[in-house]
Amino acid sequence: MAEFVPVAPFDLVIFGGTGDLAQRKLLPALFHRDSDGQFSDDSRIVAVSRGEMEHAAYVDWVREALIGRIDGEFDEKVWSRFAQRLHHVQLDLADGDDWSALAAPLDAEGRRTRVFYLATAPSLFGTVAGRLDAAGLVDANARIVLEKPVGHDFDSARAINDAVGAVFDESQIYRIDHYLGKETVQNVLALRFGNSLFEPLWARGAVDHVQITVAEDIGVGQRFDFYQRTGALRDMVQNHMLQLLCMVAMEAPASMHHDDIRNEKIKVMRALKPITAEGVDRVSVRGRYTAGIVDREPVAGYAEEGGTRDAPAEADTETFVALKAEIDNWRWNGTPFYLRTGKRMARKLSEIVFQFKPVPHSIFGEQPLEPNRLVLSLQPEEGVQLTLMTKEPGPGGFRMRSLPLNLNFPDAFSVTYPDAYERLLMEVLRGNPALFMRRDEIEAAWQWIDRIIDSWASRGVRTHEYMAGSWGPTDSFVLLDRDGRRWAQPI
Numbered sequence: 001m002a003e004f005v006p007v008a009p010f011d012l013v014i015f016g017g018t019g020d021l022a023q024r025k026l027l028p029a030l031f032h033r034d035s036d037g038q039f040s041d042d043s044r045i046v047a048v049s050r051g052e053m054e055h056a057a058y059v060d061w062v063r064e065a066l067i068g069r070i071d072g073e074f075d076e077k078v079w080s081r082f083a084q085r086l087h088h089v090q091l092d093l094a095d096g097d098d099w100s101a102l103a104a105p106l107d108a109e110g111r112r113t114r115v116f117y118l119a120t121a122p123s124l125f126g127t128v129a130g131r132l133d134a135a136g137l138v139d140a141n142a143r144i145v146l147e148k149p150v151g152h153d154f155d156s157a158r159a160i161n162d163a164v165g166a167v168f169d170e171s172q173i174y175r176i177d178h179y180l181g182k183e184t185v186q187n188v189l190a191l192r193f194g195n196s197l198f199e200p201l202w203a204r205g206a207v208d209h210v211q212i213t214v215a216e217d218i219g220v221g222q223r224f225d226f227y228q229r230t231g232a233l234r235d236m237v238q239n240h241m242l243q244l245l246c247m248v249a250m251e252a253p254a255s256m257h258h259d260d261i262r263n264e265k266i267k268v269m270r271a272l273k274p275i276t277a278e279g280v281d282r283v284s285v286r287g288r289y290t291a292g293i294v295d296r297e298p299v300a301g302y303a304e305e306g307g308t309r310d311a312p313a314e315a316d317t318e319t320f321v322a323l324k325a326e327i328d329n330w331r332w333n334g335t336p337f338y339l340r341t342g343k344r345m346a347r348k349l350s351e352i353v354f355q356f357k358p359v360p361h362s363i364f365g366e367q368p369l370e371p372n373r374l375v376l377s378l379q380p381e382e383g384v385q386l387t388l389m390t391k392e393p394g395p396g397g398f399r400m401r402s403l404p405l406n407l408n409f410p411d412a413f414s415v416t417y418p419d420a421y422e423r424l425l426m427e428v429l430r431g432n433p434a435l436f437m438r439r440d441e442i443e444a445a446w447q448w449i450d451r452i453i454d455s456w457a458s459r460g461v462r463t464h465e466y467m468a469g470s471w472g473p474t475d476s477f478v479l480l481d482r483d484g485r486r487w488a489q490p491i
């Protein structure tokens, strides 16, 4: 039975508290934690946005946002407690507005933990930190949460980190990557370092290669303008996929202390072989979806989704990317990590596949033997699967079959899994930054990504079309085929 430990009283200020993220993720996450009794009566949630909103109108808006988004029945008793916490403050963060209205709902005596959650455009991060400081709202116990993306490239990320770092100590800064809040990602630590079985095999000697796939069935939809400026490499690889790669490739941290884990992750990031213009064609593939069928429904292509909106000049934005990443260190030298992510793919699927090497010699004659495979499934199902060669039961010959050993988390544990945002918000309120990215991680990731973007530009690497509902462009299969390998998921 899960135990829900309450957090200390807090004031949580959400800049962008009327936005899509607040509506779909943050407010439902907070409501769930409140319903499990983790918040004190005097804890508050303060939303900031430019729109004029009476208190009652904001409360109604939140209620609408929650109904239908929270798990189970809408509990009116929890709602009346939650509604008491809500405040709305009208401020234009980009303007020189008077910030005194923001101080009003906050505890002036320092009894409550103060958290500033920046669910706004990253271009506002530095300004907001500076204004908070000028308004005297930052003390040693305050924390600031930065939503992704932190910047658009290395230079902008560094400028944001400098501006926020001028006001907040690094220990007070929580840079979110919601993948680090996912149950299976946490379980990578448990699997690797809570069992003696895997660690000796977790290296180039036994592992042929690793595949990390984050496939989505949704398109860019309403976020076309954002995507047009961003693309899949910046949106998904710079953060989520590199974090997954670090979690599975890092050395054993000395403890679960946040800096022990982050110190190991940054070593992986720094050991990533740069993808240069010279080899970019052979180790990367960009794709863009065209119209197709997803989940038996016809869907539009990326270009049609943009409609008549003004598109920036660099219109060849990728909605899919596949990469061959190499880690130049003792453990992984010669063992490639193939990364692939895309929108409008055949189905939603995130998994990490460890493909082990074949046996050195078969005693079973002509019978094909499939090398072992360890699959860490992130979504939609969460679990771990290990395929083993076994003998088919029965008389009359010795027939070999590959069978999976399955650990399916929902079957094994009878608890509801909190959404990643629930876990991450609670970690911020508890003051544990282990599941958040440190400044050096973000900057090292951008350096590696910028190099790829520069290489694409200098070699004029264009996107390849793939049909919505497929597993990506043909070239992404060629990427592995060239190395005599194939993706774990079918074409």
Ligand SMILES: NC(=O)C1=CN([C@@H]2O[C@H](COP(=O)(O)OP(=O)(O)OC[C@H]3O[C@@H](n4cnc5c(N)ncnc54)[C@H](OP(=O)(O)O)[C@@H]3O)[C@@H](O)[C@H]2O)C=CC1
Residues within 6 Å of the ligand: 015, 016, 017, 018, 019, 020, 021, 022, 048, 049, 050, 051, 091, 092, 093, 094, 095, 118, 119, 120, 121, 122, 147, 148, 149
């Ligand atoms: N939506 C998502 O699923 C995810 C979003 N993110 C990131 O989170 C951030 C917010 O995203 P999202 O919620 O989708 O964006 P939205 O455009 O839906 O919401 C933006 C919010 O910020 C407020 N806002 C914008 N400009 C100002 C300003 N100058 N002063 C005060 N408030 C302002 C808006 O209110 P108003 O217009 O009334 O001022 C609104 O509340 C983005 O950086 C995005 O990349 C990250 C991961 C996932």
Ligand SMILES: O=C1O[C@H](COP(=O)(O)O)[C@@H](O)[C@H](O)[C@H]1O
Residues within 6 Å of the ligand: 148, 178, 216, 235, 236
């Ligand atoms: O950060 C982002 O993540 C989502 C995918 O998150 P998931 O938890 O549903 O896997 C992605 O759709 C979005 O483009 C990106 O900004």
